[in-house]
Amino acid sequence: MSLQVEMQGDVLVIAVDGPLIVGNRQELKQTVLDRVEGGVRKVVVDFAGTAYIDSSGLGVLVSLAKRLRELGGDLRLAALSDDLLTLFELTKLDALFQITASRERALEGF
Amino acid sequence: MTLPAALELRVPSDVGRIEGIVSEVVQRCRQHAFTGRQLALNVPVALTEAISNAMLRGNGDDRAKEVRVRAVVDATRLVVEVEDEGTGFDLDGCTGDPTAPDALAREDGRGLFLMRALMDEVRCERGVRTIVRLTLHRR
Numbered sequence: 350m351s352l353q354v355e356m357q358g359d360v361l362v363i364a365v366d367g368p369l370i371v372g373n374r375q376e377l378k379q380t381v382l383d384r385v386e387g388g389v390r391k392v393v394v395d396f397a398g399t400a401y402i403d404s405s406g407l408g409v410l411v412s413l414a415k416r417l418r419e420l421g422g423d424l425r426l427a428a429l430s431d432d433l434l435t436l437f438e439l440t441k442l443d444a445l446f447q448i449t450a451s452r453e454r455a456l457e458g459f
Numbered sequence: 460m461t462l463p464a465a466l467e468l469r470v471p472s473d474v475g476r477i478e479g480i481v482s483e484v485v486q487r488c489r490q491h492a493f494t495g496r497q498l499a500l501n502v503p504v505a506l507t508e509a510i511s512n513a514m515l516r517g518n519g520d521d522r523a524k525e526v527r528v529r530a531v532v533d534a535t536r537l538v539v540e541v542e543d544e545g546t547g548f549d550l551d552g553c554t555g556d557p558t559a560p561d562a563l564a565r566e567d568g569r570g571l572f573l574m575r576a577l578m579d580e581v582r583c584e585r586g587v588r589t590i591v592r593l594t595l596h597r598r
Contacts, residue, residue, distance in 0.1 A: 368481075368503065371511040372474040401499060403507040404569035412566045432500040439576050440569055441558040 352380055360391040360459050362452060366398040369406035378409045382416070390422025393455040397428035407442060414446060423447070427455040462487050466530045471522045472514035472543075480528055481506050484539065487532040494598045501595055502537065505577040508570040509541040509591050517543030517589050535597055536579075542590045550583040550591075 350367035361384050369377060381392055392413065396402075414424040425447045429437065437443040449455040466483055470476045481503045488502055510526060518524035527542040550571070556562060557569045574581050580594040 368478060368507075370474075370477065370507050371515070372477055401503045401507075403504055403511065404567070404573055405511065407569055408566035411564060415564065430499070432496055435496075435500060436504065436573075439558075440572070441563060445563055 350376070352377060354380060356389075357393075357456055359389070360393055360456055361389045362393045362395060362456070364395040364398060364452075368400040368402070369409075370401070370403040371405040374405045374409040377406075378413065381413050385416065385420070385422075390417060390420055391459050392417060392422070392424045393427055393452060393459070394424065395427045395452045395455075396430070396433055397452070399430075399433065402433060402436060407436075407440060411442070411445065423459075425449060425455040425459065427452045462490060464491075464532050466528070468528045469525050470528070472518040472520060472524050472526060473522055474511055474514055477507055477510045477514075480510060484528075484530045484532075484537070487530065488537055488597075491532050491534050491597060493537070493595075497595065497598065501577040505574045505593055505595075506539060506541075508574045509539070509593055512570055513541045513543035513545075513589070513591065517545035519545065537593075537595045537597075539593045540590050541593070542588055545589050546585060546587075550581065 350365060350369060350373040353364040355362050417424050427449045428451055429448060464487060466487060468480060484506055485498055485502050489498055510528065513526045518526065524544045530539040553571050555568055557572050562568065578593045578595050582592045584590040
């Protein structure tokens, strides 16, 4: 997995390439938490290049969303494939996140 | 190049090894024309859960302990056995529902749920070692 990190205004946008799983989830978590320490409160995770996500990866997303919301911010998810969307629907985590079709849609009004 | 239908590996309990093992199994399923969803969702996610569970829970994240993965794929189904050196857990006793409203915000507890949701059958044999057997029929 590799992460592409950029700021779009005051929104941190992270593209996840490859699978987000138990062996690499900490990299995503630490990358976001470091920026949160620096004042970032809005985060978009772009899954256009993400192969699959396991329960550990889902857990990191839940954890980060919780932290950001405690601080008055939020985490949005963008560009999930149909298979990834099914994963969120199976686990009902689609109810916990704002999921948008694209990174651009996630940034609208954020 | 056609890969042998069966795969048997012994690896230390290092979660960094999981992605490569999953890739090997997915390639074999692709050769037998499993569906796109099975290749992109069912197999990789359920297998990642089974192997990480074996490494982290079964073997207690001890790299000196090994996990054995044996996968057999044919035109009808995939059967994967994941064996660790622990005494196992009671699959039937794990009935927590991570999709319940009060559990939704939990960070953990979805692994077994996903294995069951994405495979046709999940069985566990407990003894001196533990074997979790996953079965998925080609659609």
